[in-house]
Amino acid sequence: MIDLSYDFIITLQKEVLRKFGSEVILPADCKHLSQSILDATTKLVSETTLKRVFGFAVAQHSFSRYTLNTLSQYCCYKDWEDFQHQHIQQVHGAPIAESTKWATLKAKADAVSHYTLLTLKNRSGVPFQQTAARQYCFAHVERFLESDYTATALIAPSGWGKSIALVHVAEHFWFGRDARYKQDICWFIHAHAAGSLLLKGFSLSTWLDNQLNLGAGENLREYFSEHFKDKGGRLLLIIDGFDEISVAGDKLRVLYSKLEDFVYSNDCYPWVKVILSIRSSTWSDIFQHSQQYPAFRRYWYLGQEMEEETSINLPPLTEQEVKTVLYNYQFDPATVRTFSEQFLQRLRHPYYLQIFCQLNVDAEKNFVDENLSLFEIISKFVQQRLFNSPSNNFKIRIIDKMLSLLDMGRHGLYTDKSLLLNQHLDLFPAYKELLADNILVEENLSQEVMFNVKVRFAHNFLLEYFTAMKYLQDNNQQITEALVIEVLQHFPHSTFRVEVFKWLLRFAINQQQIQSIQYIFQVPLMPVEKSLLLEYLALHYQHESKGHHELKAIFPTGYFKKHPISDYISEDIFQFRKRKVLNALLTLVESPEDKLRIRFILFITSLVQLDAEQCELELSQLKKICNQEITLEHLWINPYEIALFIYEYMKFGISDETVLTKIYQFPYYWEDLQRPMTCSQEIVYRCLSTVFLILGDNETQQQFGQQLFQHVPHLLLKKTDPFRLSVICRLAEAYLNMGDVLKAERLSRHVGLVLKQYQSQYFIGRYTEVLQKVIQASIFFHKKEYNKAVRLAEHAMECLHKLDFKILSLLNYQLLSKLYKQLQMEKQYKEIQQQIELVRKSTSFKQDHIKLLNY
Incomplete structure (x- = not known):
C-alpha cells in the first residue's frame, strides 16, 4: 500500500x-x-x-x-x-506550534490527496482535461456536506465514471483554484491504501490520531472539539474503489465493519465525514444488509437518485455532459448534432463513451459513423470484459444458460437468479465478475416473505449481441440460408430482430462471406428492416473506401430488377442520414424509375433541410432522368416540372403560370388506380399536395385529399403507409386553417393512434411522428388549451433538436412564439425569436414562402 x-x-x-x-x-x-x-x-x-x-x-x-x-x-x-x-x-x-496543528494535518492530507488525484487522472480512459464534471455529483456532495449525515457513497457498476467524478468533486470543493472549501481537510485515498491499513490492525480513528503525534491516549477528534478555534473546517475522508476488485472478497466484510465503526463513532463529530465510491454489486452484498437497522439510514446519505432494486445512485452522464466530452475531444459540433437520440443514449454510459473516443483518436479526420461505431463499441467492450478475462469459460457458460432461459429474448428480459446459477457454486465468482463489469444486472425484488432476485443483461444491445453470437456458435461460425430463415421465424418483426441480423451481417462482412450476405437480403424481411441492413452494409464499405466494388459483388447486375428498390427505401424518405446509402444505391440501380425515386428522395431531403443549393443539384439530375430516361406519357405533368415549381416558389417567390395551370387541372386527369401507383405518379401526387400547402389553398387541398382516396382505394387499406399518413396530416391542417377544428382533431388523433399502435413500423423514421405532434399542438392552440399546446410543442421541439428538419422546426418555433406571447413568457419568447432568426439566416430560401412541407 x-x-x-x-x-x-x-x-x-x-x-x-x-x-x-x-x-x-x-x-x-x-x-x-x-x-x-x-x-x-x-x-x-x-x-x-x-x-x-x-x-x-x-x-x-x-x-x-x-x-x-x-x-x-x-x-x-x-x-x-x-x-x-x-x-x-x-x-x-x-x-510546529500548537496553534498550527490543523495546518499541519492539512499539509499531510494535501500531499496524499494530490498523489491520488494525479494517479486517477493518469488512469482516465479519456484524457482528464477532456472529461466533463457531473453536476449531479456536485449537488449530491453539496447536500451531504450541509447535512448531519456522516457518510455517503457514489454507487454504480464498473466503468460508470465514479473515480473521475470524485476527482472533479475533490477539485471543485477542496483542491481547485476556486475551490469552495479550501479550509477543509480532505484526505483522498484509494481503497488499496485504506484496506492495507485496516487489515494490518489499524482503525481509521487510530490512524487519524497518529497523524499529529498527539501522544498516547489523545484523540484527534476530541482535541479539535476542545480547541475548536484551531479547527479550520470539516475533515473529509474520501476512499475511492471500496470494492471486491481492490480488496479480496473474504476480507471485505472486515474492512466494512471497521469503516462502519468509524462512521458510527463520528456521531458527536458532524464535521468528520466519509465519502466512498463503490460498485453496486459490492453494495448489495456488503452494505445493503445494514439497511434493516435504523442507524444505517441515520448515518448514510444515499441521495435522491438511489434505485433500491439495482443499488445504483449515480445516474449516467447527461446528454449535455456527453456532448461536452465530445467537443473537448475535438468533434465537430455539426457532426455531434447529427447523432441520433438512440446513439447519444448509449454514450451516456461513460465506458462506452470512452471506447467511442478511443475509436476516433483523430475525430476531425477519422470519424466513425454512429451506425458502425455502436457495433465496434460493443464488440470491444465484450472483448475486454469477457473474452480477455481469465474466467471467460465460466462467464460464457453463464451467458449461454441466460440465453437458454430467455429463449434468446422471446421469454422476456429477466430470469431468476436461482435458475441461472442452479446451485453451481463454481460459477459464482464468474457471475460476480459479470455483475461488476456491468454485463449482467441484478434487480432485488425480494419482500419480507419471499426471496426474489431477477437477472438481466445490463443493456438490450448486449442481449442482441450474445443472441447473434449464439446462433453463430451453434452453426460452426457459418451463416447459411437455414440459419437466416431460423432467425427470421424465431423472432417477430421488431428492432430486436433487425439488430440480430446486423450482428450476423457484420460477421459476414468481416469474414468476407459474400454468399452469406446475399442470404440475409434474400429472405422476406420487412422493407424497413432491409433499409437498415442496407444502410449498415453501404456505410461499412464506404468507410473502408472500397464501396462500389464490394457492393457490386453482393448486388450484381440485374439484382434490383428482381428485387424492387422500393423494398429498401420507401419507409423513411426524410432521413438525412440515409444520403450516403442513397448515393451508394445510385451506383447499383439500373431502372430509370429506381433512379428517379432515389433522386426525388434526395431532393425532398434537401428541401426539408432548407438546403437550397443542394436542391439545385438534385433538380439538375431529376431533369436528366425525366428528359432522357423515363416514359411519362401517362402523366399530364412532369415530376421535374412540379418539383422545380416548388423550389422556385420557395426560393424566389415566383410561379410558372403554365405549370400552375397544369397543377390545377388535376381533377381531369384522375385515374382509378386498382394497383400500386408508379413512382412517377406518387411523386406528382406528393408534390401536388405540397403546392396547395405553400400556396395556402386549403379548399383545393381538401378536395385533392378526398379525391385521392377515392381514386387510389388501396391507400385506405394500408394503415401504416407513410404517404397515406402524410395526406391525412395535410387534410387535418387544411381543416384547421378553414376553422373546422373538430375534423382537424379527428384526423390528427387518428394519425397519432396509428403511430402508437404500429410504432414498430416507424422505428427508423420520426418525421411523421413529430409532424403529428406539431399539428396537434396547433389544434390545442386554436382551442385555447394553451398549457397542453405548450407541453406538446416543447416535446416536439426536443425531438426536432436531434433531427435536421428545419422546415418543421421553423413552423414549431412560430407556434411556440405565439404561445409564449399569449402566456406572457417573455424570456422564452425572446429565445424563440433568436432561434427563428438563426434558422432563417441558415437558408437562402425566400422567407415569406417557407411553409410547412409535411410530405
Whole structure:
C-alpha cells in the first residue's frame, strides 16, 4: 500500500523530474528514466515501479525503502530520511506550534490527496482535461456536506465514471483554484491504501490520531472539539474503489465493519465525514444488509437518485455532459448534432463513451459513423470484459444458460437468479465478475416473505449481441440460408430482430462471406428492416473506401430488377442520414424509375433541410432522368416540372403560370388506380399536395385529399403507409386553417393512434411522428388549451433538436412564439425569436414562402 504518512511523494516526483530534465513525464518516458537512474546510482528501479510512483498505475503496496532511497540518491540526497529531513527544514524551519496543528494535518492530507488525484487522472480512459464534471455529483456532495449525515457513497457498476467524478468533486470543493472549501481537510485515498491499513490492525480513528503525534491516549477528534478555534473546517475522508476488485472478497466484510465503526463513532463529530465510491454489486452484498437497522439510514446519505432494486445512485452522464466530452475531444459540433437520440443514449454510459473516443483518436479526420461505431463499441467492450478475462469459460457458460432461459429474448428480459446459477457454486465468482463489469444486472425484488432476485443483461444491445453470437456458435461460425430463415421465424418483426441480423451481417462482412450476405437480403424481411441492413452494409464499405466494388459483388447486375428498390427505401424518405446509402444505391440501380425515386428522395431531403443549393443539384439530375430516361406519357405533368415549381416558389417567390395551370387541372386527369401507383405518379401526387400547402389553398387541398382516396382505394387499406399518413396530416391542417377544428382533431388523433399502435413500423423514421405532434399542438392552440399546446410543442421541439428538419422546426418555433406571447413568457419568447432568426439566416430560401412541407 501507499504509506499515508508520505508527505513528500509529490516533492520527490518534482525533484526526480528536475534531475531528469523534464517538466512532465509520460508512461513511455519511464523506461528512459529507469536507465538514467541506473547510470547515476548503479541501482535499478524498474519501469513498472516508476509508473506506480508517478501515478500511471495503482500502487497496491508500499513503496519499498530501496525505491525511495534510490530516487532520493538520484536527486543527490543521502537517502529517503535525509530527503524528508531537508524538506521539513525548508518548509517549517522551526518546531510546529500548537496553534498550527490543523495546518499541519492539512499539509499531510494535501500531499496524499494530490498523489491520488494525479494517479486517477493518469488512469482516465479519456484524457482528464477532456472529461466533463457531473453536476449531479456536485449537488449530491453539496447536500451531504450541509447535512448531519456522516457518510455517503457514489454507487454504480464498473466503468460508470465514479473515480473521475470524485476527482472533479475533490477539485471543485477542496483542491481547485476556486475551490469552495479550501479550509477543509480532505484526505483522498484509494481503497488499496485504506484496506492495507485496516487489515494490518489499524482503525481509521487510530490512524487519524497518529497523524499529529498527539501522544498516547489523545484523540484527534476530541482535541479539535476542545480547541475548536484551531479547527479550520470539516475533515473529509474520501476512499475511492471500496470494492471486491481492490480488496479480496473474504476480507471485505472486515474492512466494512471497521469503516462502519468509524462512521458510527463520528456521531458527536458532524464535521468528520466519509465519502466512498463503490460498485453496486459490492453494495448489495456488503452494505445493503445494514439497511434493516435504523442507524444505517441515520448515518448514510444515499441521495435522491438511489434505485433500491439495482443499488445504483449515480445516474449516467447527461446528454449535455456527453456532448461536452465530445467537443473537448475535438468533434465537430455539426457532426455531434447529427447523432441520433438512440446513439447519444448509449454514450451516456461513460465506458462506452470512452471506447467511442478511443475509436476516433483523430475525430476531425477519422470519424466513425454512429451506425458502425455502436457495433465496434460493443464488440470491444465484450472483448475486454469477457473474452480477455481469465474466467471467460465460466462467464460464457453463464451467458449461454441466460440465453437458454430467455429463449434468446422471446421469454422476456429477466430470469431468476436461482435458475441461472442452479446451485453451481463454481460459477459464482464468474457471475460476480459479470455483475461488476456491468454485463449482467441484478434487480432485488425480494419482500419480507419471499426471496426474489431477477437477472438481466445490463443493456438490450448486449442481449442482441450474445443472441447473434449464439446462433453463430451453434452453426460452426457459418451463416447459411437455414440459419437466416431460423432467425427470421424465431423472432417477430421488431428492432430486436433487425439488430440480430446486423450482428450476423457484420460477421459476414468481416469474414468476407459474400454468399452469406446475399442470404440475409434474400429472405422476406420487412422493407424497413432491409433499409437498415442496407444502410449498415453501404456505410461499412464506404468507410473502408472500397464501396462500389464490394457492393457490386453482393448486388450484381440485374439484382434490383428482381428485387424492387422500393423494398429498401420507401419507409423513411426524410432521413438525412440515409444520403450516403442513397448515393451508394445510385451506383447499383439500373431502372430509370429506381433512379428517379432515389433522386426525388434526395431532393425532398434537401428541401426539408432548407438546403437550397443542394436542391439545385438534385433538380439538375431529376431533369436528366425525366428528359432522357423515363416514359411519362401517362402523366399530364412532369415530376421535374412540379418539383422545380416548388423550389422556385420557395426560393424566389415566383410561379410558372403554365405549370400552375397544369397543377390545377388535376381533377381531369384522375385515374382509378386498382394497383400500386408508379413512382412517377406518387411523386406528382406528393408534390401536388405540397403546392396547395405553400400556396395556402386549403379548399383545393381538401378536395385533392378526398379525391385521392377515392381514386387510389388501396391507400385506405394500408394503415401504416407513410404517404397515406402524410395526406391525412395535410387534410387535418387544411381543416384547421378553414376553422373546422373538430375534423382537424379527428384526423390528427387518428394519425397519432396509428403511430402508437404500429410504432414498430416507424422505428427508423420520426418525421411523421413529430409532424403529428406539431399539428396537434396547433389544434390545442386554436382551442385555447394553451398549457397542453405548450407541453406538446416543447416535446416536439426536443425531438426536432436531434433531427435536421428545419422546415418543421421553423413552423414549431412560430407556434411556440405565439404561445409564449399569449402566456406572457417573455424570456422564452425572446429565445424563440433568436432561434427563428438563426434558422432563417441558415437558408437562402425566400422567407415569406417557407411553409410547412409535411410530405
